[in-house]
Amino acid sequence: MNRLFTKSLCTSSAAGANLKPPPPDPAAISNLILSSPIQSPLPSNTPWTPHLVNSILKRLWNHGPKALHFFHLLDRRHRNYIHSPSSFNLAIDIAARLHLHTTVWSLIRRMRSLRIGPSPKTFAIVAERFASSGKPDKAVNLFLNMHEHGCSQDLASFNTILDILCKSKRVEKAYELFKDLRGRFSADVVTYNVIVNGWCLIKRTPKALEVLKEMVERGISPNLTTYNTMLKGFFRSGQVRQGWEFFLEMKKRNCGIGFDVVTYTTVVHGLGVSGEVKRAKKVFDEMIREGVLPSVATHNALIQVLCKKDTVENAVLVFEEMVRKGYEPNVTTYNVLIRGLFHAGEFTRGEEMMRTMEEEGGCEASFQTYNMMIRYYLECGEVEKALGLFERMGSGGCLPNLDTYNILISGMFVRKRSEDMVVAGKLLVEMEILRSQSKSGSRLTKKFRLTESGKALFREDRARTVSKLLNYTIALLSWAKKFSAFYSSCVSEYR
């Protein structure tokens, strides 16, 4: 990886004095940071910009300590660069994910001393981390005390905290807070929509309908967002008939609102995933007749539905049609279609589609793309293909995450070859290092160890081989643990 960086430096010097040097490559710098010891200085003479810093922080997302180290080095030791509020927010997000509360607060204080924040967004980020790590009360307290940190509470921030609680499935908690404070903040249609959506997210549509009734009683008119939310709620909870009837009712009453592209996309997707492909296609055609233009998301919904419940060939036809009409497929379009092709065993066409996506579509493969392709390859024993993709991930635009490692390690057992076990062991060590930096992944790993690896090993009846491999794995694991303890002690320097 060091070589990669040197190479990029060489190209820039070879470009000559009269040619503008190429912009710094975030991937190369990220790889340099990843492969260097923690105390290493940053490459000098880099023209730092908020954009460059943010893309490096995003690339190092799964390597939090390294990312924070980079952020701190630049913050403290560079005279000509001051971090932007958005970089601070990213760093705070990373620190909060690692539960480094002291770091979070020192970053917030630093923002304040530089007079660039914290903003409501900063608090939303921290609150979201609290809520999603099982501490909704802390999220609420943060909202209640944010004015003490120079950030005022208003209806917008009230709606945000309710939304954060709802999206992390703490709907009861959100509803409590809503009832307590709706008077103080004069709850509006957005507030009610957030709560309606909350109940829908946990599939409690009767509660959602209750809130809908309540808002009408309190003189707040539901808008199209409210109805679309409710519609999605029905489909999500498997109440396809109720969803369809709600849609017809919306059509009948009209309410002067009409439908928009979101309404139609919801119905196309909802009907399709429940197997009603013909009706989904009819609704898709109907929206065009009604003069509502389908969006890329609508096409994605239809393509996914065709892949799942019809044929991938028909999905490809819709894809080609959308391109012909001038739509620009996005990363979701490609992911859905590549998945469909792989699912149908069309690996070559899937690979071709990935090339199209990167070369013609201008889309970079995401970790979803890679993880899904790796999973399908491993499923049918194409270990080399899977490892090839894994290698490409390391050098390309998106780094492997814990899911990638779990998928790969589990897959190393399918061929029952000893050389695969060695690779699995190596991957396990790498993953242990990665996991030691991301506490949120520990549950996932535990599950993997107890289920996938255990089952795979016990399926092997050659007891001696099994026990040898098991010992090997255990030795690697304990070595990895020692190493990660050592690593954490190095890391603690800047916590």
Next chain:
DNA sequence: GTAGGGTTAG
């Protein structure tokens, strides 16, 4: 980062 639609399979 005041709200609603489109990413795995198990």
